[in-house]
Amino acid sequence: MAHILSTSCSFKTSTSATPYSKTSNQYSLAHPTGLTFRTSIYSLKKLVSHGKRPLRHLTVCATTLSMSQESQTEPTSGTQDSQNESSKPKRVMVIGGDGYCGWATALHLSNKNYEVAIVDSLVRRLFDHQLGLDSLTPISSIHNRLRCWESLTGKNIQLYIGDICDFEFLSETFKSFEPDSVVHFGEQRSAPYSMIDRSRAVFTQKNNVIGTLNVLFAIKEFNDDCHLVKLGTMGEYGTPNIDIEEGYITITHNGRTDTLPYPKQASSFYHLSKVHDSNNIAFTCKAWGIRATDLNQGVVYGVRTDETEMHEELCNRFDYDGVFGTALNRFCVQAAIGHPLTVYGKGGQTRGYLDIRDTVQCVELAIANPAQHGEFRVFNQFTEQFSVNELASLVTKAGEKLGLDVQTISVPNPRVEAEEHYYNAKHTKLIELGLKPHLLSDSLLDSLLNFSMKFKDRVDKKLIMPDVSWRKIGVKPRTVTT
Numbered sequence: 488m489a490h491i492l493s494t495s496c497s498f499k500t501s502t503s504a505t506p507y508s509k510t511s512n513q514y515s516l517a518h519p520t521g522l523t524f525r526t527s528i529y530s531l532k533k534l535v536s537h538g539k540r541p542l543r544h545l546t547v548c549a550t551t552l553s554m555s556q557e558s559q560t561e562p563t564s565g566t567q568d569s570q571n572e573s574s575k576p577k578r579v580m581v582i583g584g585d586g587y588c589g590w591a592t593a594l595h596l597s598n599k600n601y602e603v604a605i606v607d608s609l610v611r612r613l614f615d616h617q618l619g620l621d622s623l624t625p626i627s628s629i630h631n632r633l634r635c636w637e638s639l640t641g642k643n644i645q646l647y648i649g650d651i652c653d654f655e656f657l658s659e660t661f662k663s664f665e666p667d668s669v670v671h672f673g674e675q676r677s678a679p680y681s682m683i684d685r686s687r688a689v690f691t692q693k694n695n696v697i698g699t700l701n702v703l704f705a706i707k708e709f710n711d712d713c714h715l716v717k718l719g720t721m722g723e724y725g726t727p728n729i730d731i732e733e734g735y736i737t738i739t740h741n742g743r744t745d746t747l748p749y750p751k752q753a754s755s756f757y758h759l760s761k762v763h764d765s766n767n768i769a770f771t772c773k774a775w776g777i778r779a780t781d782l783n784q785g786v787v788y789g790v791r792t793d794e795t796e797m798h799e800e801l802c803n804r805f806d807y808d809g810v811f812g813t814a815l816n817r818f819c820v821q822a823a824i825g826h827p828l829t830v831y832g833k834g835g836q837t838r839g840y841l842d843i844r845d846t847v848q849c850v851e852l853a854i855a856n857p858a859q860h861g862e863f864r865v866f867n868q869f870t871e872q873f874s875v876n877e878l879a880s881l882v883t884k885a886g887e888k889l890g891l892d893v894q895t896i897s898v899p900n901p902r903v904e905a906e907e908h909y910y911n912a913k914h915t916k917l918i919e920l921g922l923k924p925h926l927l928s929d930s931l932l933d934s935l936l937n938f939s940m941k942f943k944d945r946v947d948k949k950l951i952m953p954d955v956s957w958r959k960i961g962v963k964p965r966t967v968t969t
């Protein structure tokens with residue numbers, strides 16, 4: 488069946504105080520600082536039936552190219568093999584599939600013969616426009632990415648563009664795609680972004696908490712057998728002075744023993760949104776029998792996966808700036824352009840890290856081995872721990888081998904966090920399911936550095952230093968010009 492639809496997307500600056508503005512055939516979504524994202528719905532009308540109620544701020548689009556692909560010839564990962572059900576591919580909805588982890592995961596699952604749909608509001612691209620940021624790597628539009636993927640592999644990934652905080656939109660995507668699993672990456676994921684100003688803090692918590700609540704309600708309403716795989720973060724736990732367990736801890740108190748959720752000590756409005764999500768998911772598992780896996784992910788590094796390497800149009804984003812850049816990626820870019828590595832404070836901050844190739848593997852393992860009904864399963868998704876100082880020293884050594892002169896400076900820590908602390912987090916459950924980690928070897932660091940050097944002309948040095956302070960956050964909206 489061929490669906491040939493298209494979206495037309497434009498960015499518009501709005502001074503309107505109304506949260507949602509609407510013209511005769513266009514619907515706009517409100518985002519911080521008055522920018523609106525506008526998408527035409529002309530092309531949707533054929534595909535998605537919206538029932539009798541008028542659309543409000545709904546943005547829906549399913550874009551797929553013609554697809555004549557028939558059933559797979561070989562049994563593969565995405566295929567259900569049961570006596571009653573003959574080789575029907577499992578259907579996975581990847582929310583946030585245009586983002587860093589989501590794009591790599593959507594391609595990986597499609598390559599493994601899952602039937603994949605991406606749901607994304609493209610708000611991450613809007614953040615870049617608002618803040619004057621850009622990925623180190625040139626990234627294609629989601630439409631070109633998907634066309635390229637289909638022309639290379641013959642595999643079709645459906646696309647639904649819209650905001651999951653809009654329940655009508657999300658309902659239509661659920662009814663249209665009928666997922667067996669939902670992988671939920673679709674959140675505002677930067678701690679510094681959530682600490683820029685009041686409006687970004689509020690946006691982050693609204694976007695993340697309401698989006699996840701809507702996903703839970705959609706699963707309950709449309710298919711309570713659907714397995715939710717939700718991306719949480721190791722940052723939910725904070726840095727306690729005891730070992731971090733995977734989700735739960737057994738405590739004996741005044742002679743009585745119980746296994747309880749591991750205490751959470753989040754340290755930004757972003758991390759707190761993840762804690763709120765985890766609580767909401769745990770509650771709905773108990774109350775409604777939802778089956779869910781919370782993947783408390785560490786910091787992800789790297790850019791290449793088997794699938795994104797197939798063509799430059801499939802290239803993933805790579806953030807190096809002070810707002811979205813994660814530690815190791817940022818250090819590699821700094822080393823490549825001769826900028827000192829910026830260690831925040833004493834540099835003893837220790838976290839779990841993983842290669843993006845392991846992110847996609849972990850998600851696949853979680854889907855293939857779903858949680859039971861009513862089970863709120865928690866996996867700590869990382870492969871190695873490093874302090875910031877250890878990372879800086881690894882990048883320095885790898886840079887020297889490539890002839891780079893790598894310096895490190897300590898900059899005042901913009902965050903409120905322990906700079907020297909105990910850290911020992913468990914991470915065995917995904918290994919038990921079969922994860923084969925890609926550890927941070929010399930060769931990987933070489934390739935990350937070479938990759939950063941390849942695109943070094945695209946680096947804007949002004950974006951590197953941190954300028955979001957946890958202590959100075961105020962109510963006044965910060966725009967790119969202030």
Ligand SMILES: NC(=O)c1ccc[n+]([C@@H]2O[C@H](COP(=O)([O-])OP(=O)(O)OC[C@H]3O[C@@H](n4cnc5c(N)ncnc54)[C@H](O)[C@@H]3O)[C@@H](O)[C@H]2O)c1
Pocket residue numbers: 582583584585586587588589606607608609610611612649650651652671672673674675676694698718719720721784785786787788813
């Ligand atoms: N990147 C990391 O190092 C890392 C570490 C730990 C956890 N995580 C988690 O993994 C997930 C993905 O992270 P990422 O680095 O790929 O982020 P990203 O910002 O690159 O991707 C998120 C995607 O979700 C979309 N999105 C956001 N809000 C949405 C909404 N309301 N409706 C529809 N789409 C929406 C964005 O447009 C974007 O494409 C996040 O939940 C993040 O918290 C990431």
